[in-house]
Amino acid sequence: MNRFKISGNRSRSGRVRRSSQSSDAGGARGRIVRRKGQSGRKLGRPASSGYRTRLTGDAERVDSIPLVSVIIPVMNERRTIRRVIREAFAVHPSTEVIVVANGTRDGSSVIAKRAGARVIEYAEPLGHDVGRAVGAEAARGDVLLFIDGDMVIPALRLRPFVNAVLREGVDVALNDYSGPTAKPVVHSVVLAKHTLNAILQRPDLNGTSMTAVPHALSRTALTMVGVESLAVPPLAHAKAIQLGLRVKAVQRVNVGKLNPPRTERERIRPLEQVIVGDHLEALDWVISRGDDRCGFVDRTRKRHYAR
Template sequence: MINKKTRGPNGRTRKLRKSPKRSRIGKGTRSFKRPLKAAGIDWGEKAFRAGLLAASTAGTLLEEGSKASETDPQKKVNECWTRWYRSVKRLPWPFYHVAAAKFVAGYRKHTSGYTPNWVLVPSDKTIAAIVTVMNEKDTIASVIEQLHRLPLHEMIFIVNGSTDESFEIIRNQSRATVVHYHHPLGHDVGRAVGAKLAESEILMFLDGDFPVFAEHLVPFIDAVEQGMDIALNNISPYLGLFSRRDYVTTVKEFVNRSMSRPDLGANSLTAIPHAMKKQAAQQIGYANLAVPPKAQVIAIDMGLKVGSAASVDVITRNRLRTRNVGQRNNVSELIIGDHIEALKTALERKGSRLSYPDHIRQRKLTLH
């Protein structure tokens, strides 16, 4: 778009142009309006044509024993997408989301249907979203809206101790399993309950206090699809200088370093969103998931593949409550206590010095 005219040093008129504005799908995800080209390939057009072809041959593309239900077009389209995406090179996430949207548009054009706002995932494994809820009437509808955009096999809401309309909103707006406890379960216990109830191969954990864009959840699912047992939220970009970090962040990083995983920084199962294999949850023990850092220590000690999948800002967007405000609040002290419990578990499993060597001290001389 031409903005204005101005005169250069030689007196000639020249035109200044504005770069086209780019719309955003949430923080950190960019929607490209220009042709989606990489290495000379227009991936948007390529994906659109692949969607058309998939729709015309959908009956033969789905193998016998397919997990996609004939009555669930979203899962059917996702399975076709996964099959096609595995046949091409992996794309950067901004490219991926635009290509996936084009694939849906091509598929729905062939079937003469409207183009839904679906978000496709590069996996044909069954996926469960496990959401803990306590007095989230202002946000839970938005959480549900984003989850409906994904080809989920299960949505499990653990509503505990709520005194507002959260339960009614979930029951009326979703096709979900809702477990309702009239009394509070305690911090993170709902995750353990949901993991045990889930039947899916991939478990994705969320809280009901703020929605996460569906696009931002895909990398966590993909990390597990690619072989990671536990895919953590990489909160490191949001922490700032070490000298300004609080006690909670410091103890998270210390636990990871104690387990010889300094690469994880302060990333922890304490922070959502994260995902894991159902099999990993079984190996760790469902009850241990109620104390997230303890579960993480056990997973690392067992040799499970634990890594960071993507970064979702849950720090600046965290809902402020009376129990989590102030430097020494109830929630921060509970989390620090959880990490002390995790360190106790680490000491029991790895020895009194954890991963720290004792090369120069000759202890045997003190025994005489």
């Protein structure tokens, strides 16, 4: 995996390197011959011509190019990771599962390997969402599906995201979940998501965002927004829309109910601050590319009277 620079408002400074503990070694997958597909990107093709998948020890040997790559960042998810991987493999007949073990210390990576996933392991936490970028760089599929290791979502509810990319030509298939708004005080993250979509002139997306899983990307979308952007999901979201990619909310998964509370993490560094900061970074990028009004017209204002 090539190194890339991670920057921003979380633990993304410096360069991300593959850990020496990584189990994603080329030898575990057998000898790979490189060729170029129609899109010009390099694809892996096995020396043997058969289409089959078999386990060698606790590493998966893939003798074909997967169509779908499911990327799962994991940090201490031993209670759920086996079930999450099982559902991930059931999404499509040609699927690879990539687990990015992000400073995990509870044996989650061992469980993931035994469940057949490719595991990229880091001894220390990379920072929130950085695992998505790491996993995406290692992915070989034409569709990249992003889920989390602590939420067991049935394959039946994950397939619409993959099918939207494969069959409908969608580039970014979003979770149609906007968060609760019918309340006196709306959460700042929900407000940030709605604000970003309004500035991007996509009010139809409401509060949907690449911050929320599940969501899927086409290979075209990954190339255009760039792997590094995935470490800041609202930035990748903004780039996808501004670059003219087809972005659509395709399926509602209420992650608000599925996401378990992280009391210790919230005490040390509230995730709310990180996500709102990411949306501010995305807004800054949008404003820096456009005019003073982000493309909005002045409508009936008569500014010359104020001069």
